Amino acid sequence: MQAAHARNAIPTLGRDVDPDALYAALADAGCLVVTDALPLAQCRRIERELAGAMDAARVVEQDDPAQFYAGRTRRVTGLVSRSETVREVILHDVSRELAERHLGAHCERIQLHPTAALSIGPGARVQELHREEDLFPFFPEPRPNLILASMWAISDFTADNGGTLLVPGSHTWRGERQALPSEVVAAQMPAGSVLYWLGSTLHGGGANISNSWRYGVILTYSLGWLRQEENQYLDVPPEVLATLTPALQALTGHVMHGGLGFSVADAAAAVDAAVDAT
Numbered sequence: 469m470q471a472a473h474a475r476n477a478i479p480t481l482g483r484d485v486d487p488d489a490l491y492a493a494l495a496d497a498g499c500l501v502v503t504d505a506l507p508l509a510q511c512r513r514i515e516r517e518l519a520g521a522m523d524a525a526r527v528v529e530q531d532d533p534a535q536f537y538a539g540r541t542r543r544v545t546g547l548v549s550r551s552e553t554v555r556e557v558i559l560h561d562v563s564r565e566l567a568e569r570h571l572g573a574h575c576e577r578i579q580l581h582p583t584a585a586l587s588i589g590p591g592a593r594v595q596e597l598h599r600e601e602d603l604f605p606f607f608p609e610p611r612p613n614l615i616l617a618s619m620w621a622i623s624d625f626t627a628d629n630g631g632t633l634l635v636p637g638s639h640t641w642r643g644e645r646q647a648l649p650s651e652v653v654a655a656q657m658p659a660g661s662v663l664y665w666l667g668s669t670l671h672g673g674g675a676n677i678s679n680s681w682r683y684g685v686i687l688t689y690s691l692g693w694l695r696q697e698e699n700q701y702l703d704v705p706p707e708v709l710a711t712l713t714p715a716l717q718a719l720t721g722h723v724m725h726g727g728l729g730f731s732v733a734d735a736a737a738a739v740d741a742a743v744d745a746t
């Protein structure tokens with residue numbers, strides 16, 4: 469009875485909890501909320517830094533149910549180049565601790581996968597449940613650990629305003645098993661919290677039946693030798709790359725992974741040297 473209850477809930481822990489205990493909860497349920505991870509002042513700074521891009525984002529008013537992305541949503545990618553505060557959040561201690569535990573044994577270094585600000589507006593429908601690792605169908609199931617996703621709550625997330633839907637426990641499912649409605653749980657968390665889920669966990673954006681926009685920032689990490697979902701080589705051009713710390717330069721993937729990724733470009737060579745020196 470207790471196990472069934474645990475499977476139907478997203479574990480929620482504070483950021484002062486020991487990283488091993490955080491990862492144990494994440495690995496067990498396939499998802500985890502960590503509260504009080506980001507001061508509200510930083511949430512507001514992210515909003516300000518991305519306001520121009522979010523205002524300019526195209527909002528599809530006429531929803532097409534066949535589309536992966538629901539209408540009445542705003543999506544802005546390329547966040548490393550757009551927001552200094554997002555750069556800090558990418559390097560957040562808790563994310564790095566969890567990503568190292570989930571991915572570190574299978575690569576020389578982890579990397580950033582996609583970055584996006586996702587805002588779900590009033591009237592938006594639910595998104596189809598999916599797994600981040602669906603982009604890598606070439607691995608037989610069960611797939612190795614490939615991806616860790618995080619969703620930072622910039623506004624409060626509720627069951628009514630499009631809080632991300634998760635299927636706790638679905639990271640252990642095989643084949644075509646579909647989630648029953650009773651197995652789907654909305655992440656409800658105050659602004660400043662962060663939701664983590666594994667690449668094998670079913671999830672999707674929730675429907676927004678409220679009057680306000682839900683605002684989240686998704687930052688995903690993957691094994692350092694996988695093709696990144698977002699093309700960071702183009703989205704972080706050399707002039708931006710030169711302004712990043714070595715740790716962030718390494719995360720964007722502009723550093724060789726073993727023998728992979730050599731280049732004649734001065735910028736890439738300088739980054740390799742800077743990272744080697746740390």
Ligand SMILES: O=C(O)CCC(=O)C(=O)O
Nearest residue numbers: 586631632671672673674
């Ligand atoms: O917006 C969300 O809560 C989830 C978004 C998502 O999973 C996606 O866009 O692939």
